[in-house]
Amino acid sequence: EIVMTQTPLSLPVTPGEPASISCRSSQSLLESHDGNTYLDWYLQKPGQSPQLLIHTASYRASGVPDRFSGSGSGADFTLKISRVEAEDVGVYYCLQRIDFPYTFGQGTKLEIK
Amino acid sequence: QVQLVQSGAEVKKPGASVKVSCKASGYNFANSGINWVRQAPGQGLKWMGWISVFTGNTRYAQKVQGRVTMTTDTSTSTAYMEVRSLRFDDTAVYYCARDGALDVWGQGTTVTVSS
Numbered sequence: 001e002i003v004m005t006q007t008p009l010s011l012p013v014t015p016g017e018p019a020s021i022s023c024r025s026s027q028s029l030l031e032s033h034d035g036n037t038y039l040d041w042y043l044q045k046p047g048q049s050p051q052l053l054i055h056t057a058s059y060r061a062s063g064v065p066d067r068f069s070g071s072g073s074g075a076d077f078t079l080k081i082s083r084v085e086a087e088d089v090g091v092y093y094c095l096q097r098i099d100f101p102y103t104f105g106q107g108t109k110l111e112i113k
Numbered sequence: 114q115v116q117l118v119q120s121g122a123e124v125k126k127p128g129a130s131v132k133v134s135c136k137a138s139g140y141n142f143a144n145s146g147i148n149w150v151r152q153a154p155g156q157g158l159k160w161m162g163w164i165s166v167f168t169g170n171t172r173y174a175q176k177v178q179g180r181v182t183m184t185t186d187t188s189t190s191t192a193y194m195e196v197r198s199l200r201f202d203d204t205a206v207y208y209c210a211r212d213g214a215l216d217v218w219g220q221g222t223t224v225t226v227s228s
Contacts (some may be wrong), residue, residue, distance in 0.1 A: 001175075004134075006206050044159075048156065049221055050150075065193035093158055095215070100172040102148070102160040 002026050002096050006105035012112045019081040021108045023094035028074045029057075031098055032044065038098035041070055041079045045090040046108075053092075086112055115139035117209050121170045124225045125199050132195040134211035142166055142190040146212030149194045151185060152221075152222040163212065164192065166173045176180035 013019045013034055015065040029039045041054040052061040054070035057077060067082040080090060094105040118135040126185040135147060162173040164183040171183050182195045192209055204226045211217040 026225070042157070049208055049218040050210075050215075051218070052214055052216045055216070061214070068163045091157075095158075095160075097214075100163065102163070104158045104160065107157040 001099055002029075002099060002103050003019060003095055004096055004103050006066045006094060006104040006108050009106060009108055011108055011110045012113045013081075013084045015086060015111060016083050019084050019088075021079045021092055021094075021110075023072075023079070023105050025096050026073045028076075029096050029098045030074060032060075037073060038096060039070075039072070039077050040095045040097065041068075042090075042093045042095060043090050044093065048090075050093065062088075073093075082110070085108070114218050115211075116224055117211065117217055119207075119209060122223040122225070124227060126228055127198050127199055127201060127226055129226075130197045131199060131224050131226070132197060133207050135192040135194075135207075135219050137190045137211070139219045140217075142185075142213070143187045145186065147183070147192040148210045148212055150208045150215075150217055152208070153202070153205045156205075159184060160212040161194070161207075166192070171195070183184075196224075199224075201226050 005023045006026045030037050037057040039057045042050040044050040058070045069080045071078050091107040091109050093107050118136045123131050125131050146165045148163045166185045168183045180197050185192045206221040208221050209219040
């Protein structure tokens with residue numbers, strides 16, 4: 001099973017400031033057959049279902065504001081928010097889906113200072 | 114629009130079974146897959162398993178292997194997940210999510226196991 005490790009687990013941020021979350025996997029998420037890296041980022045706002053933010057490491061999902069960006073390769077990934085807004089509060093999860101069982105990171109709780 | 118609508122909340126006794134449904138609309142259900150994810154109270158997301166609607170192939174998380182069965186009905190575009198021999202620690206919100214990058218999620222179904 002691929003282990004996903006997120007840091008930090010708690011992230012207090014002042015509105016308008018940037019934020020960054022790290023996700024590391026216990027093995028590479030690069031699929032050699034198609035060249036894709038199967039790492040996604042999700043946000044679960046309070047009381048809601050999770051929503052997809054970034055797929056295959058760096059592609060923003062439809063409707064996601066451009067202040068969200070994903071980067072990284074192999075086993076080391078980062079989600080960045082260029083300027084945090086109040087609506088960005090919630091828990092952020094990374095997910096690997098290169099291999100079964102799919103595995104999530106522990107989650108990073110972003111709160112507004 | 115593309116959506117997944119899940120069945121309502123359930124309360125079950127330990128040892129009983131529960132079957133959660135997930136009705137898809139707005140896309141080609143027959144050529145897709147469905148993932149199931151659960152979230153215990155105050156905890157993170159845990160992937161439970163996947164089913165290919167086209168082939169019927171399934172993969173399950175080891176923790177629930179042997180107690181969970183995932184199925185689909187293409188005539189109604191509905192996916193199902195049954196959990197048997199329910200335990201207290203199966204109390205959770207259960208989500209279905211479209212396969213690929215889990216880009217569409219159901220609203221969640223709360224299953225409470227209580228004596």
